[in-house]
Amino acid sequence: MDLPQAVIARWKRREIREGRIAASQDPDTSDLCRSEIEQLRGQRPSIDRDASLALWLEHATRNDADRRDALEEAADLLTRATVIAERRDQYDGLDDLRRWRRRTCYLRDCATAPMPEAAATEEVPRLEKDASAAAVAAFLARGEPVLVEGGADACVAARGAWAPAALAASLGAKSAPLKAADAPSSGESWAGLGTKGQLPLGAFLERPDEGLYLHDWSLPRNAPEALLDELRTPRWLRGDLLRRCGDDVPYAGAWPSLFVGAPGTRSTCHVDSGSLHFAMALVHGGAKKWRVWRREDAAFLYPRFAVSADDVLFDAARAGAAQPRWVVCQKPGDIVFVPSDCPHAVDNDGVTVGIATNFVDGSNVDAVAASLADAGDAASLRLRQRLLALADEGEDVPAKRARV
Ligand SMILES: O=C(O)CCC(=O)C(=O)O
Incomplete structure (x- = not known):
């Protein structure tokens, strides 16, 4: 067809x-x-x-x-x-x-869907870096984003190893699919980015410019051990059920991933697939300017589907589109958490280096399980079964919600 x-x-x-x-x-x-x-x-x-x-x-x-x-x-x-x-x-x-x-x-x-009550745009709530895992999980369970000031420092041994020049030394010999807004597929591709091609990372990391974006590049699948040793799991992500599901399931080894954005690059309004939560630690920059919409506003952002893909695209810039519920300017050292299925968009101010992950806790495990059931292939069903078994164990699952 x-x-x-x-x-x-x-x-x-x-x-x-x-x-x-x-x-x-x-x-x-x-x-x-x-x-x-x-x-x-x-x-x-x-x-x-x-x-x-x-x-x-x-x-x-x-x-x-x-x-x-x-x-x-x-x-x-x-x-x-x-x-x-x-x-x-x-x-x-x-x-x-x-x-x-x-x-x-x-x-x-x-x-x-009835148009949700309009609500004024507010700043994303902030927590201090000693915030507990339960405090962050409570925001996600309510469908609200949250920023932990200084939280990115808990994601790496030292931020210096993630400056573009340091990354050029550790990753410079590799090539990666660099993205850009004007790449051929950009009209209908995810988050407004198309792939420019498999390009050498050395030249890009020495001078991140020309609108190029290293976007969601899996570190476990690509980076040398020495760089992986620089990563830490912060307390807010230790309860992630995905990372306890083994190596033979979808998403295994995909995250954390690296984002290096040239000035002016952006991710246009999107939701992350599979109803996964999202966390982004900014380890060098610049700043990231976030806009986040409520889940129930997704239907009012002119959703459509990418060509030959499952990904929902939004046209948040159109007149009449719902306004973002939250905004925040993320500074280096901060970590931002975005709840599953909340549309979000990010603009990079200056060169930015972020480390990100998608994850599952008690508040999105049912939605993730439903999406895996829908996928229906053997590996997705295996992951679904393991996630639900872990959730049923109950321990370590913050904000577990009643199963319907
Ligand atoms: O470009 C960014 O920093 C945001 C990326 C993002 O929102 C995502 O991968 O879900």
């Missing part, structure tokens, strides 16, 4: 080739969308037709202020396609089903 974005890109290439539009033009695609939708409406209902029509309805109305009817119809179509596909013994599009289920949730939210 061709995604609308792919059909539109093909159409645009043909129009340019045949001289009807200029390469620089951003053509009006509403006639094309209308005709695709009409054509699909004329076809007999089937899994493919329903799923395709739902995607076109979502795509064609993404700029409409009043799109609730279209989204409700899209959600109904996807629900029907999913139910029929699930009943088929031989339906082999497991990924499609997972994606459709997620889309259906978002579409329904966007179509039907």
Whole structure:
């Protein structure tokens, strides 16, 4: 099944080739969308037709202020396609089903969720560096971000080893997928970043510029032992259930990861996949300017889906989009915690070096388990079972919540 974005890109290439539009033009695609939708409406209902029509309805109305009817119809179509596909013994599009289920949730939210009470934007609450794990967990359990002043110092032996020049010495011989906002895929890629290519780290770390961003680069998978020895697990992350689930599960060894941002780089508004919490320690910089939205505001940030990926993208800059609930300027030495499923965006002020991790505690374990059940493959189900078993043990699980 061709995604609308792919059909539109093909159409645009043909129009340019045949001289009807200029390469620089951003053509009006509403006639094309209308005709695709009409054509699909004329076809007999089937899994493919329903799923395709739902995607076109979502795509064609993404700029409409009043799109609730279209989204409700899209959600109904996807629900029907999913139910029929699930009943088929031989339906082999497991990924499609997972994606459709997620889309259906978002579409329904966007179509039907009541607009949450507007709330003024506030500073992210701050804790001092001797804050307990329970104090941080309590914020996450309420769906609120929190900053621990000086908390980044508990994540490394010494911050000096993480300055770009020091990293150039330890990582300079490696190459990594550096990202940028203007990379080809940036229009629809996660957090507004596309991959510029596998580029040498030495040159980048000696002069982090030209809008390049080393983004979420796994340290355990890539860094030498000597640099890994510089890492520490702060008390707020010792209860992380993920790191106790073994090496044969999804995410194993992915985190902590390294972020080195040139001045002006950014992560646009996104949620982290799989309902995982997020923590970012700023070990060198510059500053990171955070905007964080409430979970319930996600439906009002014009969510849409990346081309051929499960990731939800938001258009928080659009007029009428919900305003961030919290903002904060993170200084070197601070650590910021973002609760699962809260949309967030970050702007780098100056060169920044951050160390980050996604994690699971008692307050998001059920949501993570639901997302793994949805993924449905053997490794995800194994991780789900281990997480739930750890949560049931109860000990070391801060803010355990009642299982529904
Ligand atoms: O660019 C950043 O510092 C933020 C990254 C982020 O929010 C994420 O990886 O979830």
